Amino acid sequence: MEQLKVGLVGLGGQGRAHAKALLQAQQKENYPCKLAAVCDVRPEQFETIEVEFNIKESSSVLGFKNYPCYTDVDEMIAKEKLDLVIIAIPTYLHCETAVKFLKAGIHVLCEKPMALDVEQCDEMIRVAKENGKQLMIGQCLRFWDEYRILKSYIDSGELGAVRAGMFYRGSDTPKWSFRDWYMHKALGGGAVFDQHIHDVDMVQYLFGMPNGVSTNGKIIYEDTNYDTVCTNYIYTNGPLVFSHNDWTLSCGFAHGYRVNFERATLEMGAGGLILSVRGKDPERVEFTRSSALSNEVEYFAECILGKRVNDINTPENSRDTIRLVTAEIASANQGAAVVHP
Ligand SMILES: NC(=O)c1ccc[n+]([C@@H]2O[C@H](COP(=O)([O-])OP(=O)(O)OC[C@H]3O[C@@H](n4cnc5c(N)ncnc54)[C@H](O)[C@@H]3O)[C@@H](O)[C@H]2O)c1
Structure with a gap:
């Protein structure tokens, strides 16, 4: 081959x-x-x-x-x-x-x-x-097991429509990079561009571009832009979606979500991936762990080899994610005013 x-x-x-x-x-x-x-x-x-x-x-x-x-x-x-x-x-x-x-x-x-x-x-x-x-x-979350499972539940509609989703991510502050580039907004964009962007991209992948964003942000370090943010994504007649990011945590890296459907709640957290269908006991969703990075590279290679067309992670989608994080920073600069991306 x-x-x-x-x-x-x-x-x-x-x-x-x-x-x-x-x-x-x-x-x-x-x-x-x-x-x-x-x-x-x-x-x-x-x-x-x-x-x-x-x-x-x-x-x-x-x-x-x-x-x-x-x-x-x-x-x-x-x-x-x-x-x-x-x-x-x-x-x-x-x-x-x-x-x-x-x-x-x-x-x-x-x-x-x-x-x-x-x-x-x-x-x-x-x-x-x-x-x-x-x-x-x-944007490796698009190839990450727990997020692929969430996407397939949303696409199949088997749990009903999504009512609300909450996505979170955080870590210790990245003070170890090449020439300290993570800690300067002109070089890395700060926590919003660098870390929060994973959830922003996932929100866009799952629910499309929101009509507006409203972001509260806190600046902890001198030159990093916002180090912790909370964003509401406004979908007119759509689900309520919220995301929180913080790269000043004391507990190390953590990420996850809770998405509430009409008939069930799916939660990704430290306890694994748990599906609670209304009226039944919560169940752990079992899957074989795969590497998001090798999935991502394999997928891209298959696109290059003409075996599939890239409809999961287009560069236009990634550009829209940059539009969204830019709008979030503009919103935070205006005290959480709604900004239309
Ligand atoms: N997908 C993810 O989950 C994920 C996780 C971490 C980092 N990243 C991204 O990966 C990128 C790199 O992050 P990192 O944490 O590895 O940074 P890093 O500072 O640890 O490493 C950067 C490396 O690039 C090298 N380098 C710098 N300029 C170069 C040049 N002109 N040519 C060749 N090499 C050069 C440096 O010597 C260094 O080894 C960033 O864009 C970051 O946002 C993605």
Whole structure:
């Protein structure tokens, strides 16, 4: 079977998560991609990858020494014959780096958030079209088991219509990044662009673009924009939808949702995925855990190979998500005034 040659740019936290997911998945029969080369401006990132691999030559620590390693994307583009690149570098570099690869005729899977403003998103979409290459953004919740299950309950209608949904996410403050880019809004957009965006994108995926947003926000750190936000998404005649994000938690990473349908409530939280059908005992929803990142990469590769059309996670959807987070910040700046995205 044809396997696409994948370049990976950025070997920080998320690049390593992609490397782990890809190196594990590519051992499966019929997985449509394989890692071909890596790039990071810091050569020390090639030395070790602190994740466990289920492959012959590794124990628990594996470097990238068996792969061509580059410290410059232009050199990588010039020397490698890549089909697809995964871009996992700080957000302020997404647009210019994606554009470079697309112009070189390479399909691009770029990490979320797509970019720091809608104009950059438009440019990425335009260059992809002009060069006949596919672009997808790593809004990985669309490929995440519990959120896929929620989407299928909504689409099937078997539990009735959604009355209300609440989505939450949070973590400790990310003070460990490359040149501290997470902590500067001009580089990463702050918690709203970087972390809250997962739930914003999910809200948009499940319920469409809201008519308005109203956001309350609190600034804790000097230059990060809002560090904790609460947003109401206004759907005229639709469900009540609310989301909370906070990256100043003391309890570590947490995410989940509670969606109330006419005949049941589905809850994702620390206790697992629980379905409570009215009049019956709550039940744990059983599923086999899969990797959202390898699902996402596999899906994109199948789109590139012409086996399916991307109707789950289009770049236009990702641009709309950037429109939404931009509207949320505008709302928070006006004391939670309703802003129409
Ligand atoms: N999908 C998710 O759930 C998820 C989770 C975490 C991060 N992310 C996203 O992934 C991206 C990277 O985040 P991170 O946490 O890995 O950041 P990080 O700071 O840990 O790592 C960034 C890496 O990029 C490298 N780098 C910087 N400039 C480069 C360049 N011009 N060329 C090549 N390499 C370069 C740095 O040396 C560093 O190793 C961000 O957009 C972030 O929002 C997504």
